[in-house]
Amino acid sequence: MTAETLISLLIVDDHPVVRDGLRGMFESAPGFRVLGEAANGVEAVARATALDPDVILMDLRMPGGSGVDAIRELTRLGVRARILVLTTYDTDSDTLPAIEAGATGYLLKDAPRDELFTAVRAAAEGRTVLSPAVASRLVHAVRTPRQPGNEPLSGREREVLALVAKGTSNREIARELFISEATVKTHLTHLYTKLGVNDRAAAVAVGYDRGILG
Amino acid sequence: MTNPVEPSRRVGFDTWGPHALLAVAVVTAAGAAHAVGMTRDAMYAAGALAAAAVPLQLCLGLARRNTPGPNRTSAVLYFLRWALGFVLAWLNPFFAFYAVAGYYSADRHLPRRLVMPGLVLTAITMAGSQIGGLPPHGPVSWTGFFVVFAANVGMVTLFTRFARQEQALTQGQADTIAELERTNTALQEALEENAALHAQLLVQAREAGVADERRRLAAEIHDTIAQGLTGIIAQLQVVANAPDLDTARTHLERASSLARHSLGEARRSVHNLAPVALAADGLPEALKKTVTDWGERTGARADFTVTGTTEHLHEEVSATLLRISQEALSNAARHARPTRVGVTLSFMGDEVTLDIRDDGTGFDPAAVPERTHAGGFGLGGMRARAERIAGSLTVESEPGQGTAVSARVPLVRDDR
Numbered sequence: 001m002t003a004e005t006l007i008s009l010l011i012v013d014d015h016p017v018v019r020d021g022l023r024g025m026f027e028s029a030p031g032f033r034v035l036g037e038a039a040n041g042v043e044a045v046a047r048a049t050a051l052d053p054d055v056i057l058m059d060l061r062m063p064g065g066s067g068v069d070a071i072r073e074l075t076r077l078g079v080r081a082r083i084l085v086l087t088t089y090d091t092d093s094d095t096l097p098a099i100e101a102g103a104t105g106y107l108l109k110d111a112p113r114d115e116l117f118t119a120v121r122a123a124a125e126g127r128t129v130l131s132p133a134v135a136s137r138l139v140h141a142v143r144t145p146r147q148p149g150n151e152p153l154s155g156r157e158r159e160v161l162a163l164v165a166k167g168t169s170n171r172e173i174a175r176e177l178f179i180s181e182a183t184v185k186t187h188l189t190h191l192y193t194k195l196g197v198n199d200r201a202a203a204v205a206v207g208y209d210r211g212i213l214g
Numbered sequence: 215m216t217n218p219v220e221p222s223r224r225v226g227f228d229t230w231g232p233h234a235l236l237a238v239a240v241v242t243a244a245g246a247a248h249a250v251g252m253t254r255d256a257m258y259a260a261g262a263l264a265a266a267a268v269p270l271q272l273c274l275g276l277a278r279r280n281t282p283g284p285n286r287t288s289a290v291l292y293f294l295r296w297a298l299g300f301v302l303a304w305l306n307p308f309f310a311f312y313a314v315a316g317y318y319s320a321d322r323h324l325p326r327r328l329v330m331p332g333l334v335l336t337a338i339t340m341a342g343s344q345i346g347g348l349p350p351h352g353p354v355s356w357t358g359f360f361v362v363f364a365a366n367v368g369m370v371t372l373f374t375r376f377a378r379q380e381q382a383l384t385q386g387q388a389d390t391i392a393e394l395e396r397t398n399t400a401l402q403e404a405l406e407e408n409a410a411l412h413a414q415l416l417v418q419a420r421e422a423g424v425a426d427e428r429r430r431l432a433a434e435i436h437d438t439i440a441q442g443l444t445g446i447i448a449q450l451q452v453v454a455n456a457p458d459l460d461t462a463r464t465h466l467e468r469a470s471s472l473a474r475h476s477l478g479e480a481r482r483s484v485h486n487l488a489p490v491a492l493a494a495d496g497l498p499e500a501l502k503k504t505v506t507d508w509g510e511r512t513g514a515r516a517d518f519t520v521t522g523t524t525e526h527l528h529e530e531v532s533a534t535l536l537r538i539s540q541e542a543l544s545n546a547a548r549h550a551r552p553t554r555v556g557v558t559l560s561f562m563g564d565e566v567t568l569d570i571r572d573d574g575t576g577f578d579p580a581a582v583p584e585r586t587h588a589g590g591f592g593l594g595g596m597r598a599r600a601e602r603i604a605g606s607l608t609v610e611s612e613p614g615q616g617t618a619v620s621a622r623v624p625l626v627r628d629d630r
Contacts (some may be wrong), residue, residue: 085249089481096537100595105602110477131530139422149420154558156521173608178517178556179569180618182608190562 007124010053011037012044014062016047019031041065045073056083068097087090105129151194160187165204165213232271234313239311246308260305267298288323300339337366357469426452442476498531505557509545515554522561528626534603535568538596542570542619550574566625571618574612
């Protein structure tokens with residue numbers, strides 16, 4: 001880590017203990033610099049415009065100026081900083097308005113250090129910060145890959161294959177099933193994997209072989 | 215409630231009728247005076263008696279006005295008038311016109327027990343006049359008198375009975391109406407009381423609900439957060455007096471894990487406080503409802519299809535897809551003016567796609583500004599939401615060819 005890649009931070013939370021803990025955590029790690037702290041949304045907007053941080057860690061529920069209002073205001077002002085919401089509860093009612101107001105993502109306050117650092121780096125680079133609940137489950141899913149094999153085709157996949165066999169184009173299949181072409185392509189990808197083929201012609205051939213078609 | 219209503223027209227006839235009848239009787243009797251063979255003396259007598267009839271009738275009216283209903287005075291005056299009518303009819307049968315007043319006013323002037331005698335007396339006068347004048351001359355005339363008298367009495371009895379029956383019926387109806395009114399009032403009161411009780415019940419139920427919820431919260435706080443905090447304090451006290459770094463670290467880790475656990479419990483109890491409709495119904499149901507409502511609102515044909523094997527999705531995935539569909543449908547309603555919309559949710563093993571296709575006006579996707587830093591609403595907002603859960607969003611459209619929005623996200627199961 002060089003000085004150029006140092007990520008500057010503004011910490012916004014109404015609890016001094018939480019601010020103190022976060023500051024301690026980031027200052028003890030290389031690559032981060034805490035520019036300042038704010039105790040509510042109004043203060044956060046003033047500090048953010050004055051200090052110009054890369055990333056703002058923002059609490060949502062604070063007396064004297066909510067986080068969502070502050071995010072909306074910062075978005076309106078066109079502030080450069082990426083905003084990461086730090087929340088205690090991962091419920092929709094809290095986080096979705098924050099995302100809609102312009103937050104880059106949100107993290108739970110008890111997220112492990114590494115997860116927090118990774119998210120802040122991703123945010124600073126302008127990458128999407130995944131929802132923590134979904135992210136952890138995705139990692140789990142990647143670790144246990146599904147076995148590609150002789151899974152049966154779904155009803156919709158059989159429909160798509162039958163249309164392919166008639167020489168129908170993706171665009172026409174999409175019109176016929178009243179769905180997007182993108183989804184037709186996704187169906188084809190799954191269908192190819194299940195049949196162990198790489199293109200339409202082979203898929204149709206295997207379809208006839210296995211008695212799925214005709 | 216016994217309040218026999220006398221029609222005002224009848225009251226008017228009672229007052230003026232006898233005078234009119236007397237006038238008719240005087241005129242006809244005078245015209246027929248020679249024909250019936252009246253002497254000059256009889257004419258004088260009749261004239262005097264007819265003149266006396268006027269104040270008598272006025273007295274009768276006054277008596278009735280002072281004390282409504284039959285009384286002693288009216289009864290005496292009735293019989294006096296009868297006597298007057300009888301003598302007049304004796305002198306000239308045409309005075310029967312006057313005497314007939316006794317028939318229709320008997321029930322008004324006489325107490326009940328005297329009504330029949332009054333009517334019978336009047337019948338004597340009438341029968342006498344009807345056979346051509348009193349007294350009857352010879353056995354044939356007497357026989358005729360009795361026959362006519364019997365017929366008069368019979369008819370009077372009959373009509374009196376009818377009149378009484380009718381009056382009883384009218385009284386009965388009046389009573390029924392009064393009874394109905396009373397019942398209505400009672401019913402109205404019961405309804406009002408019922409409404410008040412219902413409101414009271416609601417308040418009590420709400421209070422009971424609040425009290426229950428408080429008890430539940432208190433119990434939960436005690437079982438989870440308070441227990442957790444106690445444990446954390448205990449661990450930290452060990453750390454404060456720890457002889458070496460390793461012991462301190464072990465207990466710090468325990469404290470930290472206890473705190474994490476308690477936070478998880480707190481989250482769960484807050485979550486239980488605000489159950490999301492989505493969690494209760496599941497995504498397909500929630501989408502179906504959204505699509506149906508949209509169709510009813512816009513009048514366009516709106517179909518919802520699920521393909522593949524339905525699985526219970528993680529709440530965040532469900533919420534994201536629901537929001538995208540709502541946004542896309544609202545865009546379609548605002549800009550595309552479609553006649554048909556199809557929403558398709560496809561489960562495909564390790565991923566899920568949601569398609570919202572319409573046959574509306576369409577647009578040129580290249581002309582729409584790409585996602586801004588703000589995220590925000592519209593297509594950009596939908597894309598941001600999909601990317602939040604490691605998904606992607608595609609928009610296919612051409613002017614005149616409709617629009618298809620497709621969200622493709624990983625299938626994350628709900629493992630709660």
